[in-house]
Amino acid sequence: MLKIIVLMGAPGAGKGTQARLLRERLGLPHISTGDMFRAMKESHTPLAEELRLILDSGVLVPDELTIRVVEERTSKPDCRNGYVLDGFPRTPAQADMLETLAAGQGHPLVAVLVDVPFDILEKRVTGRRNCPVCGEIYNVYFKPPKFDEVCDLHPSAKLHRRADDNAETIKTRLATYGQETQPLIEYYERTSRLRRVDGTRGVEAIYADIENAVTGDK
Ligand SMILES: [Zn+2]
Numbered sequence: 001m002l003k004i005i006v007l008m009g010a011p012g013a014g015k016g017t018q019a020r021l022l023r024e025r026l027g028l029p030h031i032s033t034g035d036m037f038r039a040m041k042e043s044h045t046p047l048a049e050e051l052r053l054i055l056d057s058g059v060l061v062p063d064e065l066t067i068r069v070v071e072e073r074t075s076k077p078d079c080r081n082g083y084v085l086d087g088f089p090r091t092p093a094q095a096d097m098l099e100t101l102a103a104g105q106g107h108p109l110v111a112v113l114v115d116v117p118f119d120i121l122e123k124r125v126t127g128r129r130n131c132p133v134c135g136e137i138y139n140v141y142f143k144p145p146k147f148d149e150v151c152d153l154h155p156s157a158k159l160h161r162r163a164d165d166n167a168e169t170i171k172t173r174l175a176t177y178g179q180e181t182q183p184l185i186e187y188y189e190r191t192s193r194l195r196r197v198d199g200t201r202g203v204e205a206i207y208a209d210i211e212n213a214v215t216g217d218k
Pocket residue numbers: 131132133134135136151152153154157
């Protein structure tokens with residue numbers, strides 16, 4: 001039997017790619033809280049109306065309501081064999097609620113952390129450049145062009161960097177992520193269900209470890 005996967009990873013760690021592969025290869029739907037809330041906005045069930053009132057009032061969505069949204073979504077047939085949660089749970093309290101839900105659905109649960117040191121994540125973002133002519137993507141740290149700041153194929157084209165790719169933005173995002181996620185990491189460590197996957201390797205090597213965590217007995 002497949003598991004419910006709580007997929008965790010910092011911005012830029014490659015979590016989205018792994019979620020896509022899990023869907024394509026194991027048929028596990030990728031359930032992100034953002035997508036779920038957006039879908040709810042379009043629907044007209046009593047739960048959706050309740051959620052709409054909360055969202056419109058601008059207050060934080062209470063855990064108890066969020067877990068009911070997760071429950072409604074994961075009760076659909078495509079989740080029968082397990083699913084990948086992304087962005088939920090965010091807190092140990094939500095994780096406790098998920099335990100109850102998972103137990104009721106009869107699936108074991110594993111938390112997978114795609115682990116990449118923050119300094120590497122910073123370099124992935126701040127080193128990123130692309131050619132305005134052909135779109136080729138470079139990274140000055142990991143995949144530099146032959147000559148500084150110009151495309152190998154278009155020497156007259158100075159490489160672009162995205163405006164928000166500055167070091168401060170990414171540093172702030174990573175710090176926030178670290179603060180928010182640490183209690184959750186500790187929660188899953190305590191219950192021996194955290195699998196740390198070395199996210200500095202290639203996509204397939206990372207995937208192999210995740211698939212192992214998802215399909216294995218432990
Ligand atoms: Zn080019």
